[in-house]
Amino acid sequence: MAQPANRPVFAPWNDPDEKPLIRFGNVTKRFGDFIAIDNLTLDIYRREFFALLGPSGCGKTTLMRMLAGFESPSEGTILLDGQDIVPVPPNRRPVNMMFQSYALFPHLNVWDNIAFGLRRDGLPKEQIAERVEKMLKLTRLEKFARRKPHQISGGQRQRVALARSLAKAPKLLLLDEPLGALDKKLRQETQFELMDIQERTGTTFVIVTHDQEEAMTVASRVAVMDHGRIVQVDTPDRIYESPNSVYVADFIGEVNIIRGRATPQAGGRVSIAWAEGQPEILAEAADPPSPGAEVHFAIRPEKVLISKGRPTDRANVIQGRVHDIAYLGNISTYKVEVAGGLMVKAQMTNARRIANRDITWDDTVWLSFTDTAGIVLPG
């Protein structure tokens, strides 16, 4: 019986002997006066599912287009398998891309779309047929092989685009907002399908997305980008639980940010004075700020407990008044107004039926959280 603990953890970025598949070395890209990529250095490893995440205009698409060969860096090097690919034109790179618009050739049917890249390599007919059939099977498109792109649904088109880009067995597959055109339910299904296909083919995937949920679901590591720079590269759980900046904390999921002044305490903890006449927030800080420094205390809504009675077992307790309740079915979010007019969100799982819950609008409630629930970020 295989024990989960014995399963090797996939973390090549922690292995000093592992050579990266892609290495961006001090890459800068300018469009006129506009700096799209600002002196960026990044390693991506073999078999990774790597997500580039950020708002539009942060440079993630430019970074991907440089990998495909449609843009070349103004400065710096891009190594693929140790070889500099900057001078290599797109048609000679062992890299394929799945386009946001899918870019299926409208005059060719599904079969010919998938075979298109293989034909350019001058492979023998039988080999092409075999490979196309394999791709059709992988993406469950056997029945649609003879249809034209406009005769199939959006989800099927998305799978044709994936099959076509995987047909040449590239070293690296680029996915530009691959699921943007699909509705939510189909998108979630397709995310798992993508992960499954990535695992089965063993291809390195780099995905560009502005949807943080999507990046968190599919990726082995996520790079959060802003203004042509990478703010943080980490595994999804570390990005969520220990963001290195207010920008990352705010971009990924929901978060309460409380500003205050820090006073270091014993045991690697700090107390944060955040409002007049209120008890200071006690929190652990990995990297204690200097006394009196302005800090941001970030805490996720689901780590804040809301109750009518005052809890006694938690390090931080704040009184407030319920301002608003958002009922989302499985969870409810309470917006609670605390001292100084600050709104703090608390999230509760709706384990009980709605009639049994007793907190309602304008109730006076207690918010509480432990000293390890939130994190202290520099101001």
Added chain:
Amino acid sequence: MNRRFSWFNATALTLGFAFLYLPMVILVIFSFNESKLVTVWAGFSTKWYGELFRNQAFLDAAWVTLKVAVMSSTLATILGTMAAYAMVRGGRFPGRTLFSGMIYAPLVMPEVITGLSLLLLFISIGLDRGVMTITLAHTTFTMCYVSVVVSSRLVTFDRSLEEAALDLGCTPFQAFRLVTLPIIAPAVISGWLLAFTLSLDDLVIASFTAGPSSTTLPMKIFSSVRLGVSPEINALSTILIGLVTAAVITASLISKRSIAMREADQQAAARA
């Protein structure tokens, strides 16, 4: 809004259409006239069409016109498509606006000037005037029409299709041949038909650049009319009207159909 068909609208429409088509209708009617006298109706007959096909001079002129039209429109389509592609896809280079303006300038250039300048050019380089010079001249003035039609299609062409072709291993030329050209083919074909039609009925530029052995049909008609309008000319003109109408309708049907197909695809894409 009053959408009723008022008397004013009806009158305007009738006058407008009469102005446009009455001359041609008269010409077509009189081409079926029995009488040798063009303006006197003497009963229905198709004998002038028969006469026409026995007239060797007209047949020679028709043959020259057809040769010139096919060759020049083909050449103009190749050059015009290339120019349109370079202008739309060439990115920004110094003088791009000037160049694209210069491609369209011949559209508004007086034909007499185009004809005269071409004549001077052919004389100065010592080119004997004949079918070849007319073909070259027609290529020059129809190329910009092709370029306009093709570039308006290329502007709406999804660039990522070409990038996908490059990404899958095409050289830039292969990407054009295997992906861009098949998709813009309807625009290229209607450009060809337009160029063909323009070459077919050109009189001014052909007169400047033709030689003694290369009379085109419009030139032949024009010179015959100076000796008096004959029913044969009416018959010939009717055939020409038919040919041009067919070409223009075909061209517009092709582009309409491709637009309709594109819209259907887009709607399907939006639904999916």
